[in-house]
Amino acid sequence: MQNVQSYIQDQKEVLVSELIELLKIPSISTDSAFSQDVLNMAEAVYNSLKAAGCDVVEVCDTLGYPIVYAEKNIDPKLPTVLVYGHYDVQPADPIELWDHPPFDPIIKTTDIHPDGAIFSRGASDDKGQFYMHIKALEYMIKAGTLPCNVKFMIEGEEEVGSGHLNDFVKNNKEKLKNDIILISDTGMISNKQPSVTTGLRGICMVEVEVTGPNRDLHSGLYGGAVSNPINILAKMIGSMHDYQNRITIPGFYNDVLPLSEKERQEVNQVNLDDEKIKEDLSIEKLSGEEGFNTLERTTIRPSLDVNGIWGGYTGEGSKTIIPSKAYAKISIRLAPNQKHEEVSLMLKNYLQEIAPKSVKLNVISHHGGEAYLMPTDDIGYLAAEKAYEEAFNVKPIPQRSGGSIPVVKLFEEELGSKSVLMGFGLDSDAIHSPNEHFGIFNYLKGIETIPSFFKHFTKMVMESNRSL
Numbered sequence: 001m002q003n004v005q006s007y008i009q010d011q012k013e014v015l016v017s018e019l020i021e022l023l024k025i026p027s028i029s030t031d032s033a034f035s036q037d038v039l040n041m042a043e044a045v046y047n048s049l050k051a052a053g054c055d056v057v058e059v060c061d062t063l064g065y066p067i068v069y070a071e072k073n074i075d076p077k078l079p080t081v082l083v084y085g086h087y088d089v090q091p092a093d094p095i096e097l098w099d100h101p102p103f104d105p106i107i108k109t110t111d112i113h114p115d116g117a118i119f120s121r122g123a124s125d126d127k128g129q130f131y132m133h134i135k136a137l138e139y140m141i142k143a144g145t146l147p148c149n150v151k152f153m154i155e156g157e158e159e160v161g162s163g164h165l166n167d168f169v170k171n172n173k174e175k176l177k178n179d180i181i182l183i184s185d186t187g188m189i190s191n192k193q194p195s196v197t198t199g200l201r202g203i204c205m206v207e208v209e210v211t212g213p214n215r216d217l218h219s220g221l222y223g224g225a226v227s228n229p230i231n232i233l234a235k236m237i238g239s240m241h242d243y244q245n246r247i248t249i250p251g252f253y254n255d256v257l258p259l260s261e262k263e264r265q266e267v268n269q270v271n272l273d274d275e276k277i278k279e280d281l282s283i284e285k286l287s288g289e290e291g292f293n294t295l296e297r298t299t300i301r302p303s304l305d306v307n308g309i310w311g312g313y314t315g316e317g318s319k320t321i322i323p324s325k326a327y328a329k330i331s332i333r334l335a336p337n338q339k340h341e342e343v344s345l346m347l348k349n350y351l352q353e354i355a356p357k358s359v360k361l362n363v364i365s366h367h368g369g370e371a372y373l374m375p376t377d378d379i380g381y382l383a384a385e386k387a388y389e390e391a392f393n394v395k396p397i398p399q400r401s402g403g404s405i406p407v408v409k410l411f412e413e414e415l416g417s418k419s420v421l422m423g424f425g426l427d428s429d430a431i432h433s434p435n436e437h438f439g440i441f442n443y444l445k446g447i448e449t450i451p452s453f454f455k456h457f458t459k460m461v462m463e464s465n466r467s468l
Helices: 004-023 033-052 123-143 163-170 229-238 260-267 274-281 340-354 381-394 406-414 440-467
Strands: 056-060 067-072 081-086 107-108 118-119 151-155 179-185 195-200 200-210 303-311 327-332 360-367 397-401 417-422 438-439
Touching: 004 033, 004 118, 004 123, 004 440, 033 056, 033 123, 081 123, 081 406, 107 195, 118 123, 118 440, 123 151, 123 438, 123 440, 163 406, 179 440, 195 229, 195 381, 195 417, 200 340, 229 303, 229 327, 229 440, 260 406, 274 440, 360 406, 381 417, 381 440, 406 417, 438 440
Parallel strands: 081 151, 081 179, 179 417, 195 397
Antiparallel strands: 056 067, 067 151, 107 118, 118 438, 200 327, 200 360, 303 327
């Protein structure tokens, strides 16, 4: 059997076309209008795992969308790797900002991707990245080089908070038993300098509703006498940061652990170019919490952002009203040691305290999760380090991520397993945004690198067991 590089080169057209077919399925979990598409995507994942050579493949029902589970067992004495990913995607809105239909994938070359990139919703987050693992397994089975047991758990609700994964994990601990969890839902520094994600921020999501009068009012007849919910909500939002861009919620920073100078130096191994970021985003200045640089602000420090705000009349022309209601969606990224339920309650209490008597306030807590850290001396990290170095001919850099994968902390608490975050996306992939894409180089390089991780991880575990 040919080596993995030759296999990928020979199968390149098939590997790309198969991913494109998956990307055509609009598996948007947050919108019930696409519920059948999400179910169709689960079936497609099932078929892919069957075709790859798994002995057991199941579509496991939950109270929400199903979880696709699979196994390939070769020897109970060997270690087991559990691969986690998600087949659901973010909504494509705003559609008008896409250069092409978001579920009609196309391949385009760019300065960053001279070999081409697939432009489609879900290309990088997470269809392209979880599918790398299925194709890597297929190669290892065909080549007879699979060194350990493999399990897959691919869910369909990650983009809406993985609401039913918790119960599935708690009720299937024996089924999901593993030695390490392997996840590709993150990125790396560049196509020349890989990195292993060693930290994730936590997340807290809330929705705020402000109600004023019992109906929309004529702004000429009532303006100046009745509180405008949009005005009130805007003031409340504005009050949540001070002039140093610190979050003003009382007690918010109490559990944020300060980093030592050594830890800050480790974080800053990544060379972030502020000028390049400004150019890429077409902005003149970056901003954030004083006392920290851009990299630190987006990885090790908490942040609060309004993700959406609406109310009143937003149609063409004018309509002179005082609206009855105003709404906002707010997300808070959490530093290690902060608890999302506690922070959610802090925010709710703060908003209730500052809301004037002239309006009613309703704060709804949505999904959340804690931050996660992976020690760089863990066997999982060391195996990933060797695998990247073997595939890219350069040692990867440990990198903190500002994003959140709440299930990672869940896995550690319920299954007692660490997770290795081997991402192959780039910051420029525009995940969650119009024109999301995934480089063909990155996709194929992932398929090449994953078997190397399996090889090194199995070797390290077996050597460690012999030394006990």
